[in-house]
Amino acid sequence: MKSGKRSANYWANCVNTMQDHLLLTAGPTPISEEVKQILSHSMFYHRSEKFIQTYESVTHRLQYWLRTKNDVIILTGSGTAGMEATISNLFSPGDHVLVVENGKFSQRWSEIAEAFQLKVFRLVVPWGKSVGAEALVKNLTAIGSLKGIFLTHCETSTGALTDLEIIIPAIRHQTSALIVVDAISSAGILPLKPDDWGIDVIVSASQKGLGLPPGLAFVALNNRAWIFSEQSELPKYYLDLTRARQSFQLGRGALFTPAISLIFAADHVLSQIQQKGLENIWRERQSLAHQFRARLTELGLSLFPEIPADSMSVIKFEPSVNAKQVHAELKEKFGILVSRGQGQLAQKVIRVGHMTNIGEPELERCLSAIQTILSTKIG
Incomplete structure (x- = not known):
């Protein structure tokens, strides 16, 4: 085979x-x-x-999925596109923002904000820990003219949960700043009630709680956020949320060419979610996570995060066990793909997802494989 060319059989x-x-x-x-x-x-x-009707259907169904009555904007891109759109549409150069960093993905808020020349104040929480209301209140009151607070509901690199239901009511009346939440690894899986809790902006995506391929990002914005958008001085074009909203309101559907097939698939999946009931899905995912973790305990294993989110289980190993090798053996010997640890956790943890389209049989297969691997390394 010549370099650079791949046959149909290769891809098959x-x-x-x-x-x-x-x-x-x-x-x-x-x-x-x-x-x-x-x-x-x-x-x-x-x-x-037909497509515009489906696009409108998906937009309205997403309000149910995100438990909000606010506008939901669909973007073609990954969850990071939704994060960037939030910053470029709602803020201006020099704006003071507070980012709670407790892992690799929450750090992304800081990276994007600094790329757009915002003044970033970091509340750094050790990996595996979750921010508390007291620490958050202390930091936000120390920052003058604060425009935005960025939180991550489930930090995917560590599996740590930020308890939004407790934290946000504690800070909501302490600040006029926008409260922005990354719910990419939590929406549709964990209880999330942005309107009740006082969240201004929610960002999510298609490839986790919806069980779809990557390619769609969702940004839900309340009226306060739209007021901020009118004052924003940052450049935006493809990710212009105001123009996307106008296109939808005028009955034109998407502003630009969307991921057409994903929209049809999203309409089907969201319809199923409504029929099943979102609260039932939350309970189902919680029960599955608890069962899986009980079995981990039986194997002598424990979780890395102090307060784990039920989207995934981040399993830590003793220093004598290299997590990177466990990850490799799960793939090569047992045909199981889990996520590696990232950054400082590369050789310490593996991350097992149990978000959507995964049940007890799949997790039991994973547990059995981990048990076999550990028996050869420890036994």
Whole structure:
């Protein structure tokens, strides 16, 4: 085979190899057979009446999924696109913002904000820990003219949960700053009630709680956030939330060409979620996480985060066990794909996702494999 060229058989073999693996990463999640069928349908024109109706349906169903009555804007891109859109549409150069950093993905808020020349104040929390209301109040009152507070509901690098239900009411009346939450690894999986709790902006995406391929980002904004958008002086074009909102309100659907197949798949999945009931799904995911962790305890293992989110289980190992090797053996010997530890946790933890389209049989298979691997290293 000549360099740079790949045959159809090559790609078919790649797909078959991946299909043989059990996907238990911290995102993306497995997709259902029904979604696969929808994604294989003939292409639609995104300005057709049928597609615009579906686009509107998805937008309204997302309000149910995110438990909000506020506007939800759909973007074509990953969750990071939603994060960048939030900053570029709602803030201006020099604005003071507070970012709670307790892992790799919460640090991304700081990186994006600094790229757009915002003045970032960091509340650094040790990896695996969760910020408390007292520490947050102390920091926000020390910052003058604070415009934004950025939180991460589930920090995917550590599995730590930020208890928004407790924290946000404690700070909501202490500041006029926008409260922005990354819910990419929590929406549709963990209890999330932005309107009740006082969250101004929620960012999420398609590849975790919805069980879809990556490619859609969602930004839900309340009226306070839209007022901030009118004052923003940062450049934006493709991720212009105001223009996207106007396009939707005028009945034109998406501002630019969207991920058409993903929109149809999202409509199907969101319809199923409504039929099942979001609260029932929250309870189901919680029960599954607790069962999995009880079995981990039986194996003598424990979790890394102090307050774990039920989206995933970040498993820590004794210093004598290299987590990177466990990760490699799960893949090579057992056909199980989990997520590696990141940064300072690279050799200390593995991250097992149990977000969507994953049940007891899949997690039991993972547990059995981990037990076998550890028996050869410790026994």
